[in-house]
Amino acid sequence: xxxxxxxxxxxxxxxxxxxxxxxxxxxxxxxxxxxxxxxxxxxxxxxxxxxxxxxxxxxxxxxxxxxxxxxxxxxxxxxxxxxxxxxxxxxxxxxxxxxxxxxxxxxxxxxxxxxxxxxxxxxxxxxxxxxxxxxxxxxxxxxxxxxxxxxxxxxxxxxxxxxxxxxxxxxxxxxxxxxxxxxxxxxxxxxxxxxxxxxxxxxxxxxxxxxxxxxxxxxxxxxxxxxxxxxxxxxxxxxxxxxxxxxxxxxxxxxxxxxxxxxxxxxxxxxxxxxxxxxxxxxxxxxxxxxxxxxxxxxxxxxxxxxxxxxxxxxxxxxxxxxxxxxxxxxxxxxxxxxxxx
Amino acid sequence: xxxxxxxxxxxxxxxxxxxxxxxxxxxxxxxxxxxxxxxxxxxxxxxxxxxxxxxxxxxxxxxxxxxxxxxxxxxxxxxxxxxxxxxxxxxxxxxxxxxxxxxxxxxxxxxxxxxxxxxxxxxxxxxxxxxxxxxxxxxxxxxxxxxxxxxxxxxxxxxxxxxxxxxxxxxxxxxxxxxxxxxxxxxxxxxxxxxxxxxxxxxxxxxxxxxxxxxxxxxxxxxxxxxxxxxxxxxxxxxxxxxxxxxxxxxxxxxxxxxxxxxxxxxxxxxxxxxxxxxxxxxxxxxxxxxxxxxxxxxxxxxxxxxxxxxxxxxxxxxxxxxxxxxxxxxx
Numbered sequence: 169x170x171x172x173x174x175x176x177x178x179x180x181x182x183x184x185x186x187x188x189x190x191x192x193x194x195x196x197x198x199x200x201x202x203x204x205x206x207x208x209x210x211x212x213x214x215x216x217x218x219x220x221x222x223x224x225x226x227x228x229x230x231x232x233x234x235x236x237x238x239x240x241x242x243x244x245x246x247x248x249x250x251x252x253x254x255x256x257x258x259x260x261x262x263x264x265x266x267x268x269x270x271x272x273x274x275x276x277x278x279x280x281x282x283x284x285x286x287x288x289x290x291x292x293x294x295x296x297x298x299x300x301x302x303x304x305x306x307x308x309x310x311x312x313x314x315x316x317x318x319x320x321x322x323x324x325x326x327x328x329x330x331x332x333x334x335x336x337x338x339x340x341x342x343x344x345x346x347x348x349x350x351x352x353x354x355x356x357x358x359x360x361x362x363x364x365x366x367x368x369x370x371x372x373x374x375x376x377x378x379x380x381x382x383x384x385x386x387x388x389x390x391x392x393x394x395x396x397x398x399x400x401x402x403x404x405x406x407x408x409x410x411x412x413x414x415x416x417x418x419x420x421x422x423x424x425x426x427x428x429x430x431x432x433x434x435x436x437x438x439x440x441x442x443x444x445x446x447x448x449x450x451x452x453x454x455x456x457x458x459x460x461x462x463x464x465x466x467x468x469x470x471x472x473x474x475x476x477x478x479x480x481x482x483x484x485x486x487x488x489x490x491x492x493x494x495x496x497x498x499x500x501x502x503x504x505x506x507x508x509x510x
Numbered sequence: 511x512x513x514x515x516x517x518x519x520x521x522x523x524x525x526x527x528x529x530x531x532x533x534x535x536x537x538x539x540x541x542x543x544x545x546x547x548x549x550x551x552x553x554x555x556x557x558x559x560x561x562x563x564x565x566x567x568x569x570x571x572x573x574x575x576x577x578x579x580x581x582x583x584x585x586x587x588x589x590x591x592x593x594x595x596x597x598x599x600x601x602x603x604x605x606x607x608x609x610x611x612x613x614x615x616x617x618x619x620x621x622x623x624x625x626x627x628x629x630x631x632x633x634x635x636x637x638x639x640x641x642x643x644x645x646x647x648x649x650x651x652x653x654x655x656x657x658x659x660x661x662x663x664x665x666x667x668x669x670x671x672x673x674x675x676x677x678x679x680x681x682x683x684x685x686x687x688x689x690x691x692x693x694x695x696x697x698x699x700x701x702x703x704x705x706x707x708x709x710x711x712x713x714x715x716x717x718x719x720x721x722x723x724x725x726x727x728x729x730x731x732x733x734x735x736x737x738x739x740x741x742x743x744x745x746x747x748x749x750x751x752x753x754x755x756x757x758x759x760x761x762x763x764x765x766x767x768x769x770x771x772x773x774x775x776x777x778x779x780x781x782x783x784x785x786x787x788x789x790x791x792x793x794x795x796x797x798x799x800x801x802x803x804x805x806x807x808x809x810x811x812x813x814x815x816x817x818x819x820x821x822x823x824x825x826x827x828x829x830x831x832x833x834x835x836x837x838x839x840x841x842x
Contacts, residue, residue, distance in 0.1 A: 242587075275619050283618045285619035287623065293618075293623075300610060303576040303583065304580075306583060307580035309587075311583065333575060338580075340576075344571065499617055501680050
C-alpha cells in the first residue's frame with residue numbers, strides 16, 4: 169500500500185482551497201457511496217437483478233476525473249460504472265430507474281447496471297466486455313481530430329483490461345495518431361478474483377503505457393484532490409496537442425467484484441487496511457482541517473443525499489416498464505434518427 | 511439513364527464507389543491494413559492515397575479489433591468510416607467489436623447511439639488459399655440482429671451497394687468474394703447507388719428456382735446453362751442482401767417454379783442455406799413439388815490442392831445435378 173501513496177498525495181499548496189468545489193467533490197463521493205449501498209440492499213432484496221458491480225472505495229477516481237472535463241468531452245466506462253455516471257452528471261432518477269429496468273432509465277431500461285448510456289452527457293456506456301471501450305475511445309477521438317473539434321475522450325478500464333489485446337492495440341493507435349484520449353486505468357489490484365501479481369509479469373502499468381509513447385503516471389486514487397490535479401494536468405496537455413495520456417489510478421474496491429462474489433481471494437486485513445484510506449474520510453479530514461466542513465455540515469449532506477437516493481428508488485419503482493410491443497425497437501434505427509449524433 | 515457503357519472490373523467498380531463517396535461526403539474515410547501505400551491487399555484502393563491523403567486513406571497497424579472499434583467510435587462521433595478488413599478470417603479478431611458493440615449499441619442504449627459504419631471484407635474460397643484464408647462466413651454474420659449483410663455479385667452492385675450502405679444509419683458489412691475482383695464487364699457510365707433491400711432474378715425460368723448470392727452466382731448461372739441444354743428452365747435468384755432477407759422475391763419464385771435449390775458456399779450445418787430452406791418450408795411448403803435441395807461446401811476446412819478444393823466447393827455440375835433431382839424427386 170505504501171507504494172500506492174508514494175509521491176502522489178499532498179495538500180494542494182498551489183491554489184487556495186475552494187470550499188464550494190470541495191463540497192461538490194465530497195457530495196459526489198457521498199452520493200456514489202449511498203447509491204452503491206442502496207443498490208446492494210435492493211439487490212439483496214431481489215428488487216433489482218442482473219450483474220451488479222459496485223465501486224465503493226473507488227469514488228475518488230470518478231469524482232476527481234470528471235471534475236476535469238467539460239460538457240463536450242466524451243466518457244466511456246466499464247460495467248462498474250455507476251460512479252462514473254453519477255459523477256458525470258447523469259440524473260439520479262435516470263440511473264436508479266435503469267437499475268429497475270424501467271422505461272425512464274437512462275438507457276430506457278434496456279441496459280441495466282452494466283449499460284448506462286446518456287447521449288446528452290456524451291456518456292457512451294457502460295461496456296461489459298473488458299477493454300472493448302478502449303478502441304471506441306480511439307475512434308471518438310479520431311472523429312474529433314478529423315473534424316477539428318477541441319474535445320477530449322476519457323476511457324475508464326481496470327488493470328485487468330491491461331491483459332487484453334485491445335489494450336495494446338488501442339494504446340498504440342492512440343499514440344500513433346496522437347489522438348486526444350485520456351486513458352484512466354483504475355488499478356484496484358484484482359481482476360475479478362485474480363490479483364495483479366498473478367496477472368501481470370510487469371505490473372507497472374503506467375510504465376507500460378509509457379512504452380507505447382503515451383505520457384503516463386501513477387496517481388493515488390484514494391485522494392480525490394490528487395486525482396483531480398492529475399486529470400486537469402492531463403486534460404490540459406491533451407487539449408494543448410500533447411497526445412494521449414494515461415493515468416494509473418491506484419485504488420481499491422471495498423466490496424466484492426459483483427453481488428455474486430463471495431470474495432474468497434482477498435485477506436480481510438488487506439481490505440481493512442485500504443478502508444483506513446477511505447477517500448470520503450480522507451477528503452473530510454482535509455476539509456475539516458481547513459475549516460471547510462464540520463460534523464453538522466457533513467451529517468446534513470449525508471442526510472440530504474440519503475433522502476435523494478430514497479426518493480429516486482420510490483420514483484423508479486413507480487415508473488412504467490417499456491411496453492412489450494417495443495421489444496424489437498432499436499435493433500435498427502428508426503426513420504429520421506440516422507443523422508442525429510452526439 | 512445514360513446509355514454510354516464503360517468497360518470496367520469489379521475491383522474498379524468498388525474503387526469508383528469509394529472515390530465517389532469520398533468526393534460527395536467529407537465525413538467518409540477509408541481505414542484498414544494496407545489500404546494506403548500498398549493500394550489495398552486486392553488493389554481496390556490503389557491510387558486513392560495520392561488523391562485523398564493519409565488522413566482519409568488511413569493505413570492501420572495489424573490491430574483488427576482496435577481499428578474496427580475505432581471505426582465504430584468514429585461513426586458515433588459523426589464520421590462515415592469505411593473499414594476494410596483484409597479477409598473474412600481476420601474479421602474474427604474483430605468479432606467482439608462487430609457483434610458486442612456495433613450490432614448491440616443502439617439497442618442496449620435504448621436507441622441513443624446508432625453506428626453508421628460500413629465494413630468491407632474479402633470472403634470465399636476457390637483460390638487455393640487453404641483452410642485459414644478461404645472462409646465464407648457471411649452467413650454467420652447474417653445471424654446477428656443489428657447488422658445489414660450485403661454480398662455484391664455483379665459490377666452494378668460493386669459500384670452501387672457501398673454508396674447506399676454509407677447512407678444507412680446502422681452497421682453494414684459488405685462481403686466481396688475474392689474470385690470476383692478481376693471480373694470484367696460493362697457498366698453504365700453514370701452507374702451509382704443501388705438498393706440494398708431486395709433480391710433480384712438474374713435469369714428467368716419456369717421449372718426450378720436456384721437461390722444463391724455472391725461468389726456462387728456465376729457458378730449457378732453456369733448450372734442454369736447446363737440445365738437449359740437438358741430442357742430444364744431454371745430461374746436464378748441473387749439474394750444480394752443476406753440480412754434482412756428478402757423473402758418475397760425468392761418465395762415468389764418458388765411458388766411459380768415449385769422447386770428450389772439453395773446454393774451457399776458456407777458449410778451446410780447451421781448455414782444461411784438452412785435458413786432459406788426453413789423459410790421456404792414455412793411459407794411455401796404446399797407449393798413445392800419436391801424437397802428443397804441444398805448445395806453447400808463440404809464440411810471440412812478448405813484444403814490447398816485444387817482437386818480437393820474443387821470437390822469441397824459448389825460447382826455448376828453439382829448444382830445442376832441437385833436441380834435435376836428436384837425434377838424427379840421420386841428417383842432421388
